[in-house]
Each structure stands twice: as C-alpha cells, then as structure tokens.
C-alpha cells in the first residue's frame with residue numbers, strides 16, 4: 377500500500393542521485409531494503425529519521441549509518 381512507502385522517495389538524493397552512496401555497491405542494497413519495499417522498513421532508515429527530526433538530511437548519511445546525531449551535525453557543519 378502506498379502509505380507503507382517512504383514519503384521521501386521522490387526527493388531523496390540516495391534514490392535520485394546516481395553518485396550516492398560513497399560505496400556504490402551498497403546503493404541497490406539500500407534501495408531494496410529501505411526505499412522500495414512496502415514493508416515500513418523506511419521507518420528504520422537513518423535518513424528518514426534524521427529528516428523527520430531536523431527537516432533535512434545530509435547526502436553522506438546512509439540508511440544504516442551508526443553515526444550519532446551529533447556526529448552527523450558536526451560533519452555537516454564542516455562541509
């Protein structure tokens with residue numbers, strides 16, 4: 377059902393920018409694990425969670441990243 381699909385699908389850079397992620401072999405894994413299945417897995421995606429809280433998500437943050445929010449924000453501010 378449509379409501380089980382990530383609401384960021386049309387705009388998320390991971391889906392729409394072919395050069396992401398930094399490890400290109402992980403791209404299809406991310407898409408098939410978090411983005412496209414209608415199984416609510418996107419609710420566990422770090423990109424989804426971060427954007428929900430902060431209103432944006434840096435390109436470098438990947439769905440299964442173990443970086444804490446402070447590390448993400450620090451790295452983003454250094455860019």
Ligand code: SF4
Pocket residue numbers: 382383384385388389390391410411417418421422423424439
């Ligand atoms: S990477 Fe995460 S936020 Fe982006 S479309 Fe996939 S599930 Fe949604």
